[in-house]
Amino acid sequence: MKPLESKLPSVGTTIFTVMTQLANEHGAVNLSQGFPNFEPPAGLIERVEHYLHTRCHQYAPMPGSVPLRAAIAGKLRDLYGVRANPDSEITVTSGATEAIFCAIQAVVRRDDEVIVLDPCYDSYEPSVTLAGGRVVHVPLAPPAFAIDWDRLESALSARTRLVIVNTPHNPAGTLLTAADLDQLAALLRRYDCYVLSDEVYEHVVFDGRAHATALAQAELGPRCFAVFSFGKTYHATGWKLGYCVAPPELTAELRRVHQYVQFASTSVLQLALADYMREHPEHHLGLPAFYEERRDYFNRLLADTKLTIRPSAGTYFQLADYGAISDLPDVEFARWLTIEHGVATIPISVFYREPPAARLVRFCFAKEDATLDEAARRLRAL
Numbered sequence: 001m002k003p004l005e006s007k008l009p010s011v012g013t014t015i016f017t018v019m020t021q022l023a024n025e026h027g028a029v030n031l032s033q034g035f036p037n038f039e040p041p042a043g044l045i046e047r048v049e050h051y052l053h054t055r056c057h058q059y060a061p062m063p064g065s066v067p068l069r070a071a072i073a074g075k076l077r078d079l080y081g082v083r084a085n086p087d088s089e090i091t092v093t094s095g096a097t098e099a100i101f102c103a104i105q106a107v108v109r110r111d112d113e114v115i116v117l118d119p120c121y122d123s124y125e126p127s128v129t130l131a132g133g134r135v136v137h138v139p140l141a142p143p144a145f146a147i148d149w150d151r152l153e154s155a156l157s158a159r160t161r162l163v164i165v166n167t168p169h170n171p172a173g174t175l176l177t178a179a180d181l182d183q184l185a186a187l188l189r190r191y192d193c194y195v196l197s198d199e200v201y202e203h204v205v206f207d208g209r210a211h212a213t214a215l216a217q218a219e220l221g222p223r224c225f226a227v228f229s230f231g232k233t234y235h236a237t238g239w240k241l242g243y244c245v246a247p248p249e250l251t252a253e254l255r256r257v258h259q260y261v262q263f264a265s266t267s268v269l270q271l272a273l274a275d276y277m278r279e280h281p282e283h284h285l286g287l288p289a290f291y292e293e294r295r296d297y298f299n300r301l302l303a304d305t306k307l308t309i310r311p312s313a314g315t316y317f318q319l320a321d322y323g324a325i326s327d328l329p330d331v332e333f334a335r336w337l338t339i340e341h342g343v344a345t346i347p348i349s350v351f352y353r354e355p356p357a358a359r360l361v362r363f364c365f366a367k368e369d370a371t372l373d374e375a376a377r378r379l380r381a382l
């Protein structure tokens, strides 16, 4: 047999796995990978236990369990005023990652171009490559990480099939406003392309701001796949459950892919989430205040270090500038910090095709006091 030629030759193990392994090897406080170290709500766990004993262990419906899709539709209506038909516009997936993959496979054809805004989440590009498409990187430059509308406009062409946006933004911690979405809609008017809006941190927005979903923008909604994650919202990233909301034509294509990637997501968890969403809307409504308190706590701790905090308006990530501590490039700095000082972070250059000359690392502050306290104690020693 000839040696296997990789379809993803430039893909290695993700930085999140690499840094978590390094953190484990060196006993570091792991503020790298984005997962909370607190538990899902007790009432949700109780619902899971309940359904474990109700003979619902066989395949869930391919598009998602009926009560869960109904609960999602109710939340979209109550929170955003978005009317989505659970039968034809909402699909439950195995994490937002599966939704992103299926949306990309559904619309991107050979040699199509897909625009991403760097720094961007690492699953986008391999999914585009597997679909035979080509990624066009448009940078968001620090410190503001705002969209450079001129650069975006010049990247658009008749070849553009999809534009991927992410709000609240990982790793920058920025939000797209309703005005930004209007501007995006105006820019795309002349192009026959779709939008993939990654909104997994929809409930992690701070300082009284509101999340603006692309679904509610009149011109973007009809051309948009919006993806969400139960993992982020219910402190249950290991459950790998999410969903995609898209108009019927797009949903039909997404489901053609979904039914051969995953077919259906875990039945017990879907039923438990449906009950909990319906009965406890206060959970997601309370998340902005919950995470704002975590952000402020962490920021107060970092104030006693040589790190300079970059404001975070959303997500559970905090960028910090380490220029006063080291001249090392960020990947080397992150390794050094983990191995020598026992705090694991994510270097932001890994989210770029062409990284800027910034000295920034990303901390995840979705952690209990004791974990953040210990990280800060170690960082103060720098």
Ligand SMILES: Cc1ncc(COP(=O)(O)O)c(C=O)c1O
Pocket: 034, 094, 095, 096, 097, 098, 121, 166, 170, 198, 200, 228, 229, 230, 231, 232, 237, 240, 241, 242
């Ligand atoms: C921006 C972004 N999109 C998508 C995902 C994937 O979400 P899920 O765990 O639900 O697949 C993540 C997870 O970290 C993320 O940060």
